[in-house]
Amino acid sequence: MTIKTKVSLGVAFLFAVIIAIGGMGLYYLQSLSTDAQNILKDNYETLEYTKKILEQSDSLHTDSLRAFREMESSLRLQEENVTEAGERELTHTLREVFERLKHYPIQEADVVTLRSLCLAIQELNMRAIIRKNELTQRTASNASTYLIVIGTLCTLAAFTFILNFPGYVANPIAQLTRSIKSIANKKYEERLHFDRKDEFEELAGAFNQMAEKLDEYEHSNLAKILFEKRRIETIINRMTDPVIGLDESNRVIFANDRAIDLLSLSRADIIDQYAPDVAVNNDLFRSLIKHVDKSKDAASVKAVVSGKENYFTKESIDVSFVATGEKERLNLGRVIMLKNVTSYKELDLAKTNFIATISHELKTPLASLQMCAKLLMDSRVGSLNAEQTSITKTLGDEVTRLSKITNELLDLSQVETGNIKLNKNPVTPGAIVDLASEAVKFQAERKHVAVKVSIEPETISFAADLDKTTWVLINFLTNAIRYSPENGTVQVRCRIANGKISFAVEDNGPGIEEKYIKRLFEKFFQVPGTPSGTGLGLAISKEFIEAQGGEIYARSQPGHGSTFVFELPLM
Template identity: 50%
Template sequence: MTIKTKLSLGLSFLFAVILLLAGLGAHYANRLAAEAKEVLKDNYETLEYGKNMLQATDVFLLADSTRYAAAFKNFKKNLQDQLNNLTEPGEQAITIAIKENFDLLRLRQTAFQKQGAPTIPKIIAQIRQDVFRLTDLNMQAIVRKNKIAQQTADRVIMYLVLIGTFSILVTLTFTLNFPGYIANPIRELTASIKQIANRNYEQRLHFKAQDEFGELAEAFNQMARKLDEYEHSNLARIIFEKRRIETIINNMSDAIIGLDEKQIILFANNEATLLLGLTEADLIGQYAPDVALHNDLLRHLLAVKEAAPLQIFNDGKESYFTQDIIQINSSGTATEAEKLIGQVIILKNITQFRELDLAKTNFIATISHELKTPIASIKMSLKLLRDHRIGAVNQEQQKLMEHITEDSDRLLRITGELLNLAQVETGNIQLHYRQTQPAEIIHYATQAILFQAEQKQVKLETNLPNELPPVNCDLEKTAWVLVNFLSNAIRYSPDQARIIISAGYVTSASNRFVRFSVQDFGRGIDARYKDRIFDKFFQVPDADSIKGGTGLGLAISKEFITTQGGTIWVESELGEGSTFSFRLPVI
């Protein structure tokens, strides 16, 4: 028998019980109503007729001629109604006797009215006596029928109590047992599914019922057998693939560490164990933050998410690595979104590239240093050529000397910037810190750029508060940054423009700073270039920048400021000018 059939039978039984109770209640309620209606119709109406006839006889006795006709008519009507309502044994004989006496009284009605004499009291008394007998008979009938109705009601209550008690017991038994019949197999199925999820393919279901649960148990057991067979048949292949992947990972030159979503270390190749100075037994299956408590490198790898190169001393030599963190997400489905299931930390060895970069930097520094001597010699020669004691030069020769002067100045500026860049890249920036007033830095920079501003008739406006705290910085390097800002502002400003140099005091939650800003009202910088403006060799692609510097000034400025513990940034809107700013911590 299927579960659907069992549910249908159980619900049909409950429905039948409800119909039985409702039918019995309706049947006996209709029966009681019929009996009450019978009492009203058969007996109560007779009492009403008797009362009306008695009232009419009261008028007869009073011999009130004004009311006699109405009373006579009323008595006649009620008597006729009573003749149509003969329901009790003996009621017919009494009613006929009343009718005969009333007919006798009616025959003498005219004589009574003509003579003006009172009615015959004996006839009226007989009529009243018969009416009292009639009402008494119906009162006894009402009492008798009431007893019958009470007995019927008691019997109905007894039947309903018996049937209701039986129905409640059966329904309660059904309610307590049937949910368990449904829920227990589901609970057992849920427990078995959890066992299967835990890779316990020996789990089986044992349902003896010949219904859907039995079919479900058979299908579940078949699935468990297939999974068990699949697990054993593919175990060797899985182990082989696992060993092959482990071999590939262990032979990679990069250090690789795998973590699950709970930061449990799943694997670490040989290069990773060498760098960490730990064995596989110390890592595999361990909670990464716990291991990091006693390992500085792992603590750094878990805490730092930036891509800055790591300097690691291993086997007595210095090596450089870049850190990549790959987040592993499960494939999403239509009903379930992607979720993080682990991450892989990769340390790529860039020592060779670092050495090549250092060699490039040293080469640039050497070439730049060597170029300064011939450039200085060229400038000295130009100065001698301009001396009239050597001899006069014509106009064309004068133009050639001017071009040579511009080119030598440009070469000297490029070599100077390349030397600064070499210092920055090698970490050999020589900074001479001292307490410096912001006004001194601004004065130093404006004096250096004053001649260039006068050539374009650019007005320099200084906005400097009276009292600013001193900053701990290298005056020349900081002023060089401000000079670079001013040079760019003059270059990109139209003639007779104005440039605002300002400084201000800034506080944050933990530090205090002095901010320096240079604002111009030139063409501005396109938003797509603002993030790259401080990159080495980057120039905003326009004609003026191609004729300008090398694209190193802002990159060197950034290194100078960040090395001193400050920050540098730009704010610009195309067509509205630019504001280059940096800030340095207050002493």
Template identity: 50%
Template sequence: MKIRTKLTLGVGLLFILITLLTFVGARYINALKNDTENILEANYITLEYARDMLMALDEVTADSTAMNILEENLEKQQANITEIGEREATRQLLGHFKMLQANRAEESVHLLIRKDIAEIMRLNMEAIQRKSNVAKQTAASATIWVATTGTLCFLIAFTLLINLPGNIANPIRALTDSIKRIAANDYSQRVYFEDHSEFGELALSFNTMAEKLEEYNNSNLSKLLFEKKRIETLINNMHDPVIGLDENKKILFANDEALKVTGLKPEQLIGQQAQDVSLMNDLLRSLVKDLVLTESTDTQSKKQPIKIFADNKESYFEKEIIDIAIVPTGEKEKRQIGHVIVLKNITPFKELDFAKTNFIATISHELKTPISSIKMSLQLLENQQTGAINEEQKQLIDSIKEDSRRLLKITGELLNLSQVETGNIQLNIQRSTPYEILHYATEAVKTQATQKKIDIQTDVPENLPAVKADTEKTAWVLINFLTNAINYSPEQSRITIRINQTDKHVNFSVSDQGKGIEKRYKDKIFDKYFQVPGSNKSGTGLGLAISKEFIEAQNGSIGVESEIGMGSTFYFNLAVVEG
């Protein structure tokens, strides 16, 4: 516990107890005062009234004013009834007083009135005795509470007196001795305080200082210079461009490859602020953009390769920013000391990727013609005019037809993928109605849904606004959602298509009653060639990836919501046509 906290708690508790002592004393003194005033104001005054009534009763036959005095004191007594039974006695006294008014000389009435007054006096005398006992009890409680609180104050003050000086003086004495040894060049000296007080923090700072002094004292400058030269040579011989910056974005080093791709001389780059150099060099501006614009949210640009003319051809580089952080000697927290920008040359991989894309596009295009011919031949075989076929032949034709349909779907997806990868997506953005897209998609999957006895329901309000979209490619995406939903849904289940408007977008969603997607696969579901492990459905794994590219190319967004056992909902949204 910190020294300040100890002092605060000790002195604070002492202050609270002193305040409590003052409060208790004042409270009980006030209670005694109230008990005394209660006796004086309630019971003693009643005794005064009773005494005056007795004196007036003795003079009632001889003095005409005595009756008025008796009546006046009786009225005062009626207004000062405080004890149990006093009201009945006063009421009885009033009745006898009326009899006295009728006949002042009647001795029996005098005796009755004296008896009533004596009863009132008895009740108040007993009350005085009872309240006196209460006041004594209050005084005894006050004595106990004041003594207890005072004892606690004494114990706390005594504890502070015994412990506090040692807690403060002993660590200071130990620290002073260690400082003297450090001054005598004994840098191995350390201070150890096990508590977490201010002295513990002071000891930690002192030990850090001593450790750094020892490190500096034992350092070898020539060895450091040799290691620096070794690292510089290593970086300079790397085949990838490398640029190093400090925490203030000042360029510390750049190898020959970095100077070559930027076209700058060493004096134009090294030792300069990255912001200043980026104003004159487009390549460096793109390299340090993510460092200078710390609030940039353009995460997509970080993933895109950078195209640079190098080695007498267009080359592709992948930027990687490595943050350099160290734990300074004697400290526990990491500290950022700079950044290293590495450009990895991925030109060979990019060339292979282009070759793969062109190969896929060529093969897919060449396959579409024979597959289409096969489908036409199958249609001719199914035509009764070409001749009757038996059941086994019909099954073979159906199998060939299904395989042809799958092959045609795969080649179509591969062609779409080649468009996506080459950036040649041909979009025909125009005014399109959601109802047209919905009709196109539902008609395309009607037969497939009927074969599995799946009910396709629509939840579409009237008067939806038109959207800016490529009708054919948007319908392709919706068909892909529906086809997947049909494939992964059990027979005789339900698929729901919902279309609604939110703000300036129209949302399309397809919900199924399949087994759902595990949470760990949801972020990968739109990746190329990805298929959920354990799925028994065949496919290329391209449909959702192409759907994502089609929707994002139209400035829309796409996503999925799914839980195991609760089915899946795939959705996308498109902008509303304004005006």
């Protein structure tokens, strides 16, 4: 029996265990579901019908026409839902009493009889519900017992299989590994002996033959050269990522199996071939050698593997050396390495979609909470004491903070999916600064921070997305006001230089250490010891500015405040 057959039988056994446990579980779940549905249909609906009849019996003296009509409807439904022993006789008697009330003057004794009959039907169905519930409980108890017994037996069987079967496969592999290590240490007398009548026995024969051949070539120079070459080829082929090597003449000297499979070429079609010639008929290979003038290229490469789009990062490494007695470095070629990042890209896309969905779903309840907080603070609704006013204000501030976080997450998802939509129109620096200053006016006044503006010149026009550019400036101003001391000053400067217009926001806050400056525009990064936030504002600002062809950066010294700047092209 082959190893493949043994493994298939083992997997089939485990699959049968899963099917057995799952099937029994589904069976008992279906039984419990059926019992519950029977209780609901057979008995609970009867309780509802008789309850409606009792309710309408109280209206016989005030609105008899409507009461008789409702009672007739409920009684007819009850007659169609007779399920318990004795219920039909009670329902028939109830019909007689109802007809007597309907066609003759209403007698109080008939009304009492009607109510008594309804209560008797209810009592009969309540006892039936209790009885069926006890039956359901017994079914559940039996299901638990059977599942525990069968699950225990299957677990023991599976556990025994797991303990024994891996060793059956792994032990020969471990022995083969030890023998291969001996061969690697040039102990060519090493031999394998498997008496199993399967692939391992064939492998042992092939291994022994290989060891004999290696022993023959051990002392020859050719064998040493071939050994080194094969060792390098083995290392390259064992690599899980595609690797392609080009010599100084741009010919392909090696490509591992992963690379050949990715390019959908045969080894003869690529090895020892001139790279541009191969690229003529292979778009993927053409994209791989496109930037051969760069030592490193981390660009993303997309390729279809097994009918699925895969993403790779590409790295091109120059290979050179300085010969003995020479000063100039000789170029030996380059190596192109690809790393499959499909799983990371899929996870990143899933994360982005999750953030976008959650943020979008939070907007409606947050808007409702903001409205409720405003209504509570409105004196026209009702007055609040000091403690209630404080709590309501805190609620409003927290809801506002959550709303800001939600909007930033939505902007982040837009940025990460590459769906930044720019609406570029002619704008003036004054318009951007005025909108931003007005947006933070209340925050500045509450902290007694003065916002000073200097624009040179104010009337020049340039193309930009007004909303996104203003959003970035508002984010700068908000951060500057937050970190400025009471009665501090925030300076906004707008200047033109080298064909660019720059907006700078300077504060006199505590400043930022130099080691954190380069990380300020990373997503979710926050300088240690600063007030809590999302860490998204500056990252989104960077994307908005760079999408318009601009630059963004920061300067700061601890104890001397910080300056945040973004620049946009004038043309």
